Amino acid sequence: MTVFLEFMQASLSSRFSKQIRFTWILSPKKDLLFYIGSALVGWMYVGIIVFAILTLDNPLKDALAVVRIGGLNIPLTLEFLVVLSWALILDAPHVWATLGRTLFDPDEWRVRGREIRFSFIWFLIGPMAITLPYFVGSVTPFFGVTISAATLATGSILFFV
Incomplete structure (x- = not known):
């Protein structure tokens, strides 16, 4: 039996070693x-969140550490770290890259000016979808109907689902 397994491993490894090549996507340095x-930074991020949940009484409000900059003490709460990391590391570069590629590029305005102008309508639809249920809730008491705040919030959330 072992002779058969050795034969199969040898034949498969020689056949596939010629066919399958694992090369780097960009380069070894850039891929790593x-x-x-x-991926490692993402797992570190998850680790910080799990550490905060397991060690702090109130993970969102209790500070993991305090950073002193000049005379200012900044508590590093989980809430602060998540908002800061999403805003500065993920959202801001994405927003500015999008603006740089579209809104600030004269060539894009020449080629896709109509589409860019039309896309600004979507900036109005989002706030309207969120505030419309509250506006309806503030007007309906005049007609003898009251709508609870929970219903209004659910309505605005369900609009996006």
């Missing part, structure tokens, strides 16, 4: 930095 490194 961008693909493996970003």
Whole structure:
């Protein structure tokens, strides 16, 4: 039986070693930095959140540490870290890259000016969808109907689902 397994391993490894090549996507240095490194940073982020949940009484409000900058003490709460990391690391570069590629590019305005102008309508629809139930709730008491705040919030959330 072992002779058969050795034969199968040898024949498969020689056949597939010629067919399958694992090369780097960009380069070894860039792949390790961008693909493996970003995954490790993501797991580190998850680890910080799990650490805060397991060790702090109130993970959102209790400080993991305090950073002193000059005379200012900044408590590093989980809430602060999540908002800061999403705003500065993820959202801001995405927003500015999008603006740089579309709104600030004269060539894009020449090619897709109509689409860009039309896209600004979507900036109005979102706030209207959220505030419309509250507006309806503030007007309906004049007609003898009251709508609870929970119903209004649920209505605005369900609009997006």
